Amino acid sequence: MTKAPEKRRSYRREHPDKRRVELMEATLRVIASRGVEAASVRAISSEAGVTPGLIRHYFASKEDLVCAAYAHHMTVMQRASSKASDTERGSAVERLAEFIRRTLSPPVTGAQEVQLWAAFIEKIGREPAMRQVHLESYRDFRLQLETVLRAALLEADHTPSQIELTRLTFACNAVLDGLWLESSALPDILPTDEVVQIGLQSVSRLTGLPLLNTRNDTP
Amino acid sequence: MTKAPEKRRSYRREHPDKRRVELMEATLRVIASRGVEAASVRAISSEAGVTPGLIRHYFASKEDLVCAAYAHHMTVMQRASSKASDTERGSAVERLAEFIRRTLSPPVTGAQEVQLWAAFIEKIGREPAMRQVHLESYRDFRLQLETVLRAALLEADHTPSQIELTRLTFACNAVLDGLWLESSALPDILPTDEVVQIGLQSVSRLTGLPLLNTRNDTP
DNA sequence: CTCTTTATTATACGAACGTATAACAATGAG
DNA sequence: CTCATTGTTATACGTTCGTATAATAAAGAG
Structure with missing residues (x-):
């Protein structure tokens, strides 16, 4: 059984500076509400409403983002x-x-x-x-x-x-x-x-x- | 190629209370020196000089140990x-x-x-x-x-x-x-x-x- | 309308994680 | 000395982690 590729979700392109701030504030919300150990790349990107890969587009590493x-x-x-x-x-x-x-x-x-x-x-x-x-x-x-x-x-x-x-x-x-x-x-x-x-x-x-x-x- | 079982390392049996304290103090040392995100079950047990499974023998979970x-x-x-x-x-x-x-x-x-x-x-x-x-x-x-x-x-x-x-x-x-x-x-x-x-x-x-x-x- | 750019997604990979389980051996009791 | 107890090890399992890469689509330029 071969895996069928997932349907690509639609998205909006944001101004880079705005997206950066959104990602940082999503990070703050996740740490504040669920603690630092729950603040994974996946949890943060989900909080920001984007996919995990996008974080790497704006920040060199998770450490950089935090x-x-x-x-x-x-x-x-x-x-x-x-x-x-x-x-x-x-x-x-x-x-x-x-x-x-x-x-x-x-x-x-x-x-x-x-x-x-x-x-x-x-x-x-x-x-x-x-x-x-x-x-x-x-x-x-x-x-x-x-x-x-x-x-x-x-x-x-x-x-x-x-x-x-x-x-x-x-x-x-x-x-x-x-x-x-x-x-x-x-x-x-x-x-x-x-x-x-x-x-x-x-x-x-x-x-x-x-x-x-x-x-x-x-x- | 079948895997050969590892040689079992020798060990000393400790008094349970003493072992518990050792594990707790190893936890403190790891968190203090390398941070809470480095304090894995494996890192703590290594610091205490025992194998990871022993932690579960003394504590119901890592959260309990911490x-x-x-x-x-x-x-x-x-x-x-x-x-x-x-x-x-x-x-x-x-x-x-x-x-x-x-x-x-x-x-x-x-x-x-x-x-x-x-x-x-x-x-x-x-x-x-x-x-x-x-x-x-x-x-x-x-x-x-x-x-x-x-x-x-x-x-x-x-x-x-x-x-x-x-x-x-x-x-x-x-x-x-x-x-x-x-x-x-x-x-x-x-x-x-x-x-x-x-x-x-x-x-x-x-x-x-x-x-x-x-x-x-x-x- | 067409083309280029790049923000964004989808997918994959190896490593490390917490936990579970069974085999083993050190110790004390008899 | 023998046996039962249990502290300890070895191993395995499924999940989640951070990161990497290629495909795709949104947006602007011409």
Whole structure:
């Protein structure tokens, strides 16, 4: 019994840049929802609505795709986060508080976000390209936090030295990272409003700035 | 050409409990050094010096083995950590400072440790057994930190309410988690002595306790 | 309309995976 | 010394993996 060739399914040609992004975002969705071990070439291409071979047309290897998806994800997150603190309305302290609230609330927190994040972190020690993406995205985030912190401190007539500011940024970054992680991984134990309160109070004590009653109740 | 049966290699019978532990620790070593995707049944059994079939004799599935290895790892870490703060020598504040130093120095920090940790975290949202291990080990760690914090605060004549203490524990836990992560993933940017200083200063500001010059210089 | 380009599909291949099963041998009991 | 127990090995099976290659069709140029 000879095998009859399969009927070829119809398809649309997409702009290469758009297709690349679709494939990267399909990768992120599969890892976030079903984990990194389920993120096979076949599962990702199926999620994107294409056949597995197409991935090899856009990416030299699966490793390349995952790394590009990581970089894409970080760029999108960075853009969304900086848009929030770019709005010049309100005082610098209020912008800092808003930054903290956003960092510790959905959609930044969430079980799927931490699953995605952990999948990438697991690779950075072993794959240089992943490590590079991590280094750059992490530095960008830290610089952004440092800018907001500096503005808030200057506003309060406190001019820190660069060493003080760098250390303070690391500390605030750490407490936000840690709270984000705990709240995302244990949403029942540490719900959103509780973790936001803890985050505001913690950064308040670390910086000496009054952040606790800055909520903009008249939006 | 018929295949000749392989010569059977000699072996030693081990006590079942010991063999179980060996297999779990081999799992941890493989994940820590080569990543979770390299941790196949064959790689793990090879690391343990046995043949793949033996894993099925001790564990119902690979998933079971990984989960047991996670629980084992957390138990060992917990035991090592609590041994450090159980020593009654020194004031409570000094014990808290020592706790922070240990948490932010090798061998607790390290690229392999964070790789191992991330591999487990990636699974807790999807596998109930892994989630359970995470919940319990995390609660244990937090209770231990809470105990040290309470003692240090009482020693400084500060008696916090339970709600205050719980929140403070979450905050200190978060900053230690975040600093541990940053220092482990970016050892070049945040070396050990720097991160220890930041950790001491941060917990000092969060709690109001004087931790900065508590180093026991005469060990 | 025809031709060229290339995005996309279909198919195939070897390797590695997790798991299952039966034979074997190390050990302790009697 | 003999036997039963079971820890351990050897082997096999079907599946899925990442990758490679050739055929095909959609889209734009002339």
